[in-house]
Amino acid sequence: MSITLQNIIQSIQAKPNGKIALETIDNVSIDSRSLQNNSKTLFFALVGPNNDAHTYINDLIAKGVRFFVVNYIPENLDSKAVFLVVEDTLKALQDFAAYYRNLFSFPVIGITGSNGKTIVKEWLNFLLSPDYNIIRSPKSYNSQVGVPLSVIGINENHNFGIFEAGISKVGEMERLQRIIKPTIGILTNIGSAHDEGFLNISQKIKEKLALFTDVQVLILNKNKTIEAFLKPNVKTFTWSTQDKKADVFIQKKTFEDYSELRISRKDICFTIDIPFTDEASVENSLHCVLTMLYLEYSTEVIVARVKELYPVEMRLKVKNGINNCTLIDDSYSSDFQSLKIALDFLENQKKHKKRTLILSDIFQSGLAEEELYSKVSQLIISNKISRVFCIGETVSRFKHKFINATSFLGTEDFIKAFENLQFSDETILIKGSRQFEFEHIVSLLEEKTHETVLEINLNAISHNLNYFKSKLKPETKLMVMVKAFGYGSGSFEIAKLLAHHQVDYLGVAFADEGIDLRKEGIDLPIMVMNPEMTSFQLMLQYHLEPEIYSIRVLKAFLKAVEEKQLDEYPIHIKINTGMNRLGFDPEMLPELVSILKNTQRVKVKSILSHLASSDVPSHHEFTLQQIASFERDSSFLIQELSIDPIRHICNTSGISNYPNAQYDMVRLGIGLYGVSNEEEEQQMLENVGTLKSIISQIRTIEAGESVGYSRRFVAMKTTRVATIPIGYADGISRHWGNGVGYVTINGKAATIIGSVCMDMLMADVTDIPCLEGSEVIIFGKNPSVTTIANATKTIPYEILTSISLRVKRMFYRE
Structure with a gap:
């Protein structure tokens, strides 16, 4: 990116303070904490209900940032930087993103729907990336702020875009449409998420479809109700498992661990296998298949690539649990529609007769509480759930509607009672909103087969x-x-x-x-x-x-x-x-x-x-x-x-x-x-390997007591010491011990004390809240292999290649 301030001023209709030279910017930021903020950064001072970024401008100026888009110029700063004054900095960010999007001309897929946006986006990126240099929404950047930030990430080397668009009320999609400006549209579905922002389902459908006003084609599951709201100029490419009038008709066979889909389109007929059996994954994969068909991929390529699809992290992940349990981890969202999908997925897990549901308060349902939890009760009965753990104030009030239910006001209460709850030989669905932090429950229930593992992020x-x-x-x-x-x-x-x-x-x-x-x-x-x-x-x-x-x-x-x-x-x-x-x-x-x-x-x-x-x-x-x-x-x-x-x-x-x-x-x-030797380039790369372990034991020692061989660490005060089962036989340099290096526990640096042993090392956790069994990051984002290499006077190559083969490698895709 290299955009002149003059063009930016015109695109966002700003009033500059003073004269503007022929300055250019190459970076846009809304985060004052970002290490990428520099003299070529344009900072948008967004104002939210709990935060006003204008208060951080003085600090940013001290860090070298010179250009700001603001609602007002903070006191005593008007001569210290270049300010572009607008009425609404969020609208200005969106206006700039729309202007920037128009500088590029290549196919762009815009995805919206109540569920599956991120999965479809990530799967399409996987399926199409061998042939295109794709720019896509990072994570789930589909909001009024996330979409413009995603689009601003485009550079001249991209030749394909995939962006999500999420809305929660009327008027939002029109803004996102002019930013994404999709040429291909995908509507995943219309469910109950964010119903409270709309008067009725008709209003919600109209708002969703506003993303597709200028697309060359809209890909969707054939639906008469939705098609009735489409403008006549919108060309559709539909699929269906029931309506043979769809452009593509699907026949499905479900096996133990995969689904066979027979694809029929005019005189073309072929079969694909996907490694999923639940309806949600089948639906998401079919959106991808139709996209590839529209892009004129050969059936051979489609068949070969689709069978390699994978579960997207944080969405319905099946894991081995303690005491011969099977876990279904859906601790990502909690709305009625996604609960239905998760229970449908649970139905396909036939290993155990006993089924347990751990459920948080349900949000974004659009239903009154009494009606909502009555419907949840019906789902639980029809899916033959054996027992329910309700976590949250609201769901706990309705536990009487559920079979064999136990309630807890919060996740911490559940964790405190965990040892007495007796989980064994059952399938457990963990379904909760992010704010309940159900990942801690998943961690308790997940089987710990390897204490030390090198996780490799294939994404x-x-x-x-x-x-x-x-x-x-x-x-x-x-x-x-x-x-x-x-x-x-x-x-x-x-x-x-x-x-x-x-x-x-x-x-x-x-x-x-x-x-x-x-x-x-x-x-x-x-x-x-x-x-x-x-x-x-x-x-x-x-x-x-x-x-x-x-x-x-x-x-x-x-x-x-x-x-x-x-x-x-x-x-x-x-x-x-x-x-x-x-x-x-x-x-x-x-x-x-x-x-x-x-x-x-x-x-x-x-x-x-x-x-x-x-x-x-x-x-x-x-x-x-x-x-x-x-x-x-x-x-x-x-x-x-x-x-x-x-x-x-x-x-x-x-x-x-x-x-x-x-x-x-x-x-x-x-x-x-x-790994890069250049700091600026390092910021552009993603961390691939994260070496993790756990705390084996925690003990407290008094002043004068020592830790490890040769008593190289002697406590000066009362000290909590964590022992971690990884050492120099696993590839951890002894030069990283004795106070030089650290590990990360609960986001905090724990100094390595004493000598690194063959099979273990010790760390000072005096001021870090942690327990035996807590996760320990040996290296990854922090500390990075570059940090370790610099401290031990070697190079990142040596750090990476020294990790012994006895450390299990675990590969995953986000």
Whole structure:
């Protein structure tokens, strides 16, 4: 983003204080706490019922922010910054977002409905991202503030948009429509959420449909009532499981753990499998299928991708519980419609006869309390719920309507009584509004099979991949490094995701890493960066492509290829341009040319080199020399051999710092895993790995008592000490102990005291509320691997790759 203040002033009809120079902004903010606020930030001082951002302007000026959109100029600040005065800063934010949206022309999907918006958005992003650089609403940014912030995230590299729109009263959708300006519309459903903001269902339908006034097509479940409210110019693309007049007719078969959907459209008929059985997931997936059909995807691609759909976190997640229980975690929202969907989902869980419902107060129903809880009672009876735990003042008043009900005024009361409630051999639906923090109940009920785990966020991997792809020219190929067990994150799972994103090459260090990927079904081209001559036969067997860095290695590989009587087997020639590790020096090239000219056994697929200091600004000239050497030597080989190979020299830092050296391909490494050497770029990347453990034991020691080996920590006062089951055998450096490092418990830093042991470490939790069993963050967002690396005088690579294989990796998508 680079927008002049003059254009902004016109778009939001602001009155500037004083003269405005030819200033530009590249960032918009509404959060005074954001570390991204800087001299190029335009800060919108929003005013809410409990907060007035104008009060933070003085602090922001002190931090370097110069431009503000305000309702009024705070006292004594008019000469200290540039103020754009408007009547309503929220409307100004929306006006600016609408102006900014109009600067781009590409397909945009606008999604609204009572339920399923976020799931459909995330699934569409997963299904379409291999083919588009997608901008989408982060999390559930679908509000009057969230939508403009989402749209402002567009940059010139995006070529597809997916945005949610959520409303709670009349008049809101018109504002969101002009900001999103969708070309494709999706209506998930019309339910009871936010009913209280509308006079009747007709008014609500009209308001929802206002998002689609100018779309090229509206995708929806065929519904005569809704279609009656549509304007004649709105073209629809409908599906149905009941009405054969729909554009797409669906026949469904449900099996134990998946659904088979037969899709019929005119003379096209095909079958897809989705890994879900509940009606909500079937409906959400069908919106995605119709979108892909409208975008003219082949049936083969649709079938292959849809079967890989996954549960979206915070929505109806099935988990193993304590004492042979099964948990259905729906601790995201509590409205009548979503309760119906959750109970329908519960019906499909056949493992246990006994069924328990843990239910909070229900909001956004649009019904009077007596009527609402009477309907809830009917649902509970029809779904054969064995017992109900009511949590909240309102639902507790109606517990007499429920079978075998026990009530608690709040979540804390339930937790205090937990040990006496006896959960075993049952399916438990946890259904509550966010404000009740039912995640604490889920934590109590969830089976603790592994105390220490490295969680890998696959969505973050995708985000980081797309971030770096956005920096590439359209024709530039991409190799991604998955060596060293995927930088400690797990090579197969990440390789599978990269295959989904259609990267061009994978890079591994040794042949056995590539062989393991082949055995797991990865069929992307794989380059072995450091091939051992003893592995050549296996490399040929598993179609792995070697980096050739010396005459000795070349001759040995040619011998292996000749034994197999193979021709034009792909190889990659490594040139040494200054790293001085592996590679051909300039004086070796004539002999290399002579050998290659006299054989048809191999084909030079690529020529590469490696930048030694692309991340160090002070070594800029050296890096330019490396690039010049690569240009000279690779051009010599190309001319002498009359070949047209892929050329590549840029690593992660090279991608960002030397865009003119992209050549034909780049190699993405540590950046994929969310680590950058540049602070500004780091802010753009998402954290991928979070290493978690728990507190095994808490004890209190007195002044003079010591902790751990060699008594390296001696208490100066009464101290609470938490012991955590992770140590240097798991990859935690001993240099991170003895007061240097910390872990995070309940959002607070707990200093590591004493020496890090082989299997455990100890932390000071004197001022931190926590219990035995509480979660501990070893690294993730805080502390980050970069923080640990800086403190222990190493690099993030070492931190990541040191995590031992005895630490379980757990992969998830948000």
